[in-house]
Amino acid sequence: MPREGTFLIKQKAFIKVYLLSQIEKGRSYGLQLQDDLYAAFRSFGLEPNHSEIYRSLHELTEEGYLTRRKVRKEGAKYQEIAVYTIKDPEKAKAYKAQAKMDLERGVGLLQKALHDNFW
Amino acid sequence: MPREGTFLIKQKAFIKVYLLSQIEKGRSYGLQLQDDLYAAFRSFGLEPNHSEIYRSLHELTEEGYLTRRKVRKEGAKYQEIAVYTIKDPEKAKAYKAQAKMDLERGVGLLQKALHDNFW
DNA sequence: GTATGAACACACTGTTCATAA
DNA sequence: TTATGAACAGTGTGTTCATAC
Numbered sequence: 001m002p003r004e005g006t007f008l009i010k011q012k013a014f015i016k017v018y019l020l021s022q023i024e025k026g027r028s029y030g031l032q033l034q035d036d037l038y039a040a041f042r043s044f045g046l047e048p049n050h051s052e053i054y055r056s057l058h059e060l061t062e063e064g065y066l067t068r069r070k071v072r073k074e075g076a077k078y079q080e081i082a083v084y085t086i087k088d089p090e091k092a093k094a095y096k097a098q099a100k101m102d103l104e105r106g107v108g109l110l111q112k113a114l115h116d117n118f119w
Numbered sequence: 120m121p122r123e124g125t126f127l128i129k130q131k132a133f134i135k136v137y138l139l140s141q142i143e144k145g146r147s148y149g150l151q152l153q154d155d156l157y158a159a160f161r162s163f164g165l166e167p168n169h170s171e172i173y174r175s176l177h178e179l180t181e182e183g184y185l186t187r188r189k190v191r192k193e194g195a196k197y198q199e200i201a202v203y204t205i206k207d208p209e210k211a212k213a214y215k216a217q218a219k220m221d222l223e224r225g226v227g228l229l230q231k232a233l234h235d236n237f238w
Numbered sequence: 239g240t241a242t243g244a245a246c247a248c249a250c251t252g253t254t255c256a257t258a259a
Numbered sequence: 260t261t262a263t264g265a266a267c268a269g270t271g272t273g274t275t276c277a278t279a280c
Contacts (some may be wrong), residue, residue: 006165007133007251008225010271011126014232021236031241040235044228046125049273054243079240079280100237103229106127109163110225113133116159117140118219126272129250150262168252173264191259198259198261 008109009102015048015056017099019084020065020092029081030054057084065092127228128221134167134175136218138203139184139211148200149173176203184211 015037022036034053041047060066067087073079086092134156141155153172160166179185186206192198205211 007130007167008127009229012271014126017232017236029241030243040231041228044224044231046228048126050241051243051274052272055272058243073241081241082243096236100233103233105163106229107226107233109160109165110128110222110229112159112163113136114219114222114226117136117215131250148262149264169262170253170264171251174251177264192262200262201264 008106009099011048012052012056012059013099013102015052016060017096017103019053019056019060020086020096023066023084023086024092028083028085030057033057057082060084064088065095127225128218130167131171131175131178132218132221134171135179136215136222138172138175138179139205139215142185142203142205143211147202147204149176152176176201179203183207184214 018037018040019033022033027033027036030053031050034048034050037053038047057066057068061068061084065087066084068082068084071081071083073081137156137159138152141152146152146155149172150169153167153169156172157166176185176187180187180203184206185203187201187203190200190202192200
């Protein structure tokens with residue numbers, strides 16, 4: 001569950017929602033997921049570093065949302081990657097439902113500030 | 120200038136915009152400004168503590184946006200308060216213009232997340 | 239060079255403590 | 260009690276370092 005203190009959603013919770021969604025769609029490992037995020041938010045200048053992605057994946061795993069397994073990736077050179085899959089779809093759904101509320105609340109908060117301070 | 124790393128606007132920058140606006144309207148001291156904020160955001164459950172307000176006022180003063188003077192407040196009991204006024208209206212205007220962009224960017228970011236993750 | 243992970247360091251913010259009238 | 264301010268502490272996140280292929 002996100003639930004971020006009282007101000008806006010934290011970057012990590014924001015990232016976690018994307019990770020869950022992308023993994024639901026079949027995306028699977030760290031740097032690949034980072035590339036997805038970069039592509040999605042390039043226009044916003046948002047480029048969370050790889051450590052933030054890994055931390056998020058680790059937490060989602062510890063918290064029971066994801067399953068992690070090590071796989072040898074075929075290519076020009078064999079490379080070992082950590083592949084993630086959804087462990088508990090219902091739990092993931094609940095996480096996202098909470099995140100949706102947090103995102104909507106954030107939109108409301110920012111729009112109110114725009115309304116109150118910029119006539 | 121706000122300019123908050125790369126994710127969303129920080130709470131302190133968010134508060135600073137309100138402080139500038141309220142002081143422009145004639146509001147003047149710490150706890151009074153905190154009351155204004157509480158009233159505005161009660162429905163969002165947002166209640167920044169007094170230290171955050173004071174920190175913001177101190178920074179705005181150090182950065183040249185506000186002027187601070189100590190005044191004896193008349194009432195049931197005399198009380199010394201720190202009264203703030205706008206020092207440089209043009210500079211304040213520039214701060215708010217930057218904050219406006221940050222707020223709008225935040226709305227865009229959150230709405231994109233809602234769009235991308237919640238079909 | 240790609241991929242993963244941990245360690246370190248700093249910035250943001252909430253809680254507590256201190257002082258004054 | 261109202262008002263102000265500083266000190267302290269926890270957390271979030273960016274940077275760096277380490278390891279493996």
